[in-house]
Amino acid sequence: MDRPELPLAQLHAFVVLAEELHFGHAADRLGIAQPPLSQQIRRLEGKVGHALFSRTPGRVALTPAGRELLPAARRALDELAGGLAAARAVGSGREGRIRVGFAASLALTILPKLLSAYRERFPRVRIEIHEMTTAPQLDALRERRIDVGLLREPPDDEPGLAFATVLREPFVAVLPTGIELATGHPLATGHPLAAGRVVEIARLAGSPFVLLPREHGPGLYDRIVGMCEDAGFTPEVAQHAVEWQTVCALVEAGLGVSLAPASIRRIRLKGVAFRRVTPGGVRTSVAAAWRASDTDPLVTGLLETLV
Numbered sequence: 001m002d003r004p005e006l007p008l009a010q011l012h013a014f015v016v017l018a019e020e021l022h023f024g025h026a027a028d029r030l031g032i033a034q035p036p037l038s039q040q041i042r043r044l045e046g047k048v049g050h051a052l053f054s055r056t057p058g059r060v061a062l063t064p065a066g067r068e069l070l071p072a073a074r075r076a077l078d079e080l081a082g083g084l085a086a087a088r089a090v091g092s093g094r095e096g097r098i099r100v101g102f103a104a105s106l107a108l109t110i111l112p113k114l115l116s117a118y119r120e121r122f123p124r125v126r127i128e129i130h131e132m133t134t135a136p137q138l139d140a141l142r143e144r145r146i147d148v149g150l151l152r153e154p155p156d157d158e159p160g161l162a163f164a165t166v167l168r169e170p171f172v173a174v175l176p177t178g179i180e181l182a183t184g185h186p187l188a189t190g191h192p193l194a195a196g197r198v199v200e201i202a203r204l205a206g207s208p209f210v211l212l213p214r215e216h217g218p219g220l221y222d223r224i225v226g227m228c229e230d231a232g233f234t235p236e237v238a239q240h241a242v243e244w245q246t247v248c249a250l251v252e253a254g255l256g257v258s259l260a261p262a263s264i265r266r267i268r269l270k271g272v273a274f275r276r277v278t279p280g281g282v283r284t285s286v287a288a289a290w291r292a293s294d295t296d297p298l299v300t301g302l303l304e305t306l307v
Contacts, residue, residue: 008080011073013040014052018070021060098298099128101137101149103217104243106286108266110167110306111150118305125298133216133242141291147299149289150306152261153219160292164307167286171227172265172274173199174210174251174258189254194273201259201277202231208238208256210247220284224259227282248272 013030017037020026027034045052052066062070102111115127130146137149141161154163178190191207193199205228214221228235238256241247244264251258252271261284265274288306290299 007044008076010040010044010047011076013037014044014066015070015073015077017041017053017060018062018066018073021062023060095124096298097126097128098148098296098302099130099146100302101130101132101140101146101151103133103137103150103152103286104131104245105152105261105263106150107131109169109263110286114150114302114306118302121305122298122301125301133212134219135216137289141289144291147290147294147296148302150286151289152217152284152286153223154285154287154289155219158289161289162292163287163289164303165285165287166307168283169262169286170280170283171224171259171277172262173201173204173277174248174260174264175199175273175275176251176254176257177271177273178254190271191257191273194275197275199275199277200231201227201279202233204228204235204257204259205231205233207236209235210239210241210250210256210258211235211237212242212244212247213240216242220261223282223284227259227277230279 013026016029017023017026020029023034023037027037030037041053048065048069050065051063052069054061054063111129115129118125118127130140132140134151134153137146137151138155138158138161140146141149150166173193175191175194176189177194193203211224212221225235239250241250244260245267247258247260248264248267248269250256252269259277262274288303290303
């Protein structure tokens with residue numbers, strides 16, 4: 001047999017009357033007249049199937065059924081109040097969860113400052129961060145697995161998504177400087193251009209390259225290849241690596257050279273040199289990405305912090 005649902009308004013009237021044990025006082029507290037209060041109590045008693053109050057001249061008291069219902073009624077009202085407070089907090093962007101995708105190199109630049117600033121503004125919001133390259137971030141946004149992405153070289157047109165540039169930075173050449181074993185024997189040889197302070201891109205022609213796979217970040221990949229082609233050659237890609245840390249490790253091992261965003265200079269490897277390049281006018285852009293139709297205040301708050 002199904003249990004009857006008890007309307008919260010009737011439960012509220014019941015709890016107030018149980019606390020006051022006086023219809024006039026309870027009605028004043030509720031801001032209603034006594035007849036509507038009496039009707040609420042009668043309806044609730046009809047739902048329960050038993051009297052909840054004994055009424056004698058000059059005295060109102062809870063019946064055994066009323067005493068049994070009172071704790072459950074208070075819990076129901078407390079849960080409702082808590083749910084309303086939580087809903088208001090989430091609706092205003094003060095509480096909840098936001099999922100952020102980010103390119104690995106941004107952990108060395110804007111990500112720590114962003115998270116710190118956002119936590120200061122919204123300390124009760126839980127932030128989930130997911131490291132992924134550009135193409136997986138776009139998929140994750142479309143599939144609602146993340147709410148905001150921080151990616152390199154956003155596409156020119158991506159239906160349903162919006163972008164805002166938050167950072168532009170130059171490129172650097174990533175070159176091996178050579179590694180020696182403890183015995184003094186070379187494990188990897190250095191690149192001759194590592195001895196200088198600035199590298200002319202054209203002089204990288206003929207060197208094997210280590211790059212991120214194009215499918216993980218087509219915009220960034222094409223920009224690097226375009227820099228080489230503008231310098232008169234097409235790079236020979238000998239190795240691919242999904243993360244810049246791995247790219248640098250492969251360069252250190254002597255497997256090639258690379259062109260990368262300048263922020264990766266914060267990666268510390270003994271056998272790698274980062275050198276400014278010429279011509280140096282090309283910049284790589286970092287953008288925030290989100291679903292254009294998203295009105296979530298958590299997303300709005302993060303974007304305001306970021307851009």
